[in-house]
Amino acid sequence: MENYQTLLYYCYSPIAEAEQFAADHLKFCKSLGLTGRIIVADEGLNGTVSGTKASCAAYMDAVHADERFAKTEFKIDEVAEPSFIKMHCRYKSEIVHSGLRDPNIINPNVQTGKHLEPVEFQKMIDQEDVIILDVRSNYEHNLGRFKNAVTLDIENFRDFPEKINELAKYKDKKVLTYCTGGIKCEKASALLLHHGFSDVYQLHGGIIKYGKEAGGEDFEGKCYVFDNRIAVDINTVNPKVVSTCYNCGKVTPKMINCANPECNEHITQCDDCGESLEGCCSVICTTNPRKRPYDGTGYYVKVPQPVKARL
Structure with a gap:
């Protein structure tokens, strides 16, 4: 219950x-x-x-x-x-770290992309003049993403501004941005508008709300969440697994963080590789003396790193 x-x-x-x-x-x-x-x-x-x-x-x-x-x-x-x-x-300096702290340039209370409710977003995603833009990090969109979405090679959202030039070819398109809950899109869409993109939208409430109100249709894989659950199911209409094991390439929906606390890399990993590598992302990580015991879940609470002595 x-x-x-x-x-x-x-x-x-x-x-x-x-x-x-x-x-x-x-x-x-x-x-x-x-x-x-x-x-x-x-x-x-x-x-x-x-x-x-x-x-x-x-x-x-x-x-x-x-x-x-x-x-x-x-x-x-x-x-x-x-x-x-x-x-x-x-x-902290921002509620989502972007490095965009000048309110004269980026201020979600003044200008953002047009908010689309999940059902509106669902109706637009297959239109020919539309680009669906995932503004999340690699480990998030590797686990799950919208069908045909444009994904960016970024480790953190703060890397997003560096990708604006790569996106310039879509300036004449309707750009539909999305993220987990909507917060990153507030700044991402505002930045796109600042750089001359004229027709910018964002999925109101993000992937999570889309799953609840539109059945998650055409969202492929799972959605990474920032808590002990690690990943949640979104699509109840036409679900599909798109993530593959970081180690062997086998299709798997499972996301872990490396058992070596000094690595803690977020990766998708199948159960077989999880067992053989003891929850680590690589053989070398299995040798770390601080490696945490693998319990099959692949989730570990972040632990403080030892303070290095100053010379």
Whole structure:
């Protein structure tokens, strides 16, 4: 029985004294018994939290009661157990790291691509003058992506601005951007508009909302999520596995992070290679003395790296 919920959300809304807000918000979340990961910045909130249905309801009510975040949309998943072990709420320079911090150039509250609801997005994706653009990182779109999507060779979203020139050939097309929950598209679509793309759209609520409201049709593979679940199913209409094992090339839907904590690489890996490599991405990683025991899941909580002594 699924007695817990996991909430995915973001809100671009200026926060005064955001660093103090983050400390106070952490205490509040802990008082509700929530676990999760929240990023607070001067520009707003970005979080995934998990807990009992009652705790999640109380949290959503509290966020909506603050006029700064009244417009926040929550994507709600019913889960069998909390999707995190601990509760973190940290202050950072951006709620999604892009390196685009000049509000005169990129400000999602002023200009972004046209928001498409899932059903609208679904109707447009097969049109001839449309390009579907995945703005996520390699390990995310390797696991799952929309059929015929243009993917970018980027390790992190902060690499996205460097790819604008590669995308220039699509300036005369309708560009439909998408990501997990919508937050990256707010800045990605704004940057495209800034660079002269005239017809830019974004999937409102991202892949997660698309799965809930449009059945996930034509999303191939699974969707990477930033919690203990690692990946979730999206497509209930015409599902297809598109990811292959990093080690042997066999088709597999399984995503892991390397058992060597000093590597922690996100890869797709079949169970056979997981067993033979003890949850590592390579033979050399199996020799690391800090290697974590492989339990078959391939998920490990990130651990602090040892501090190197200064010379």
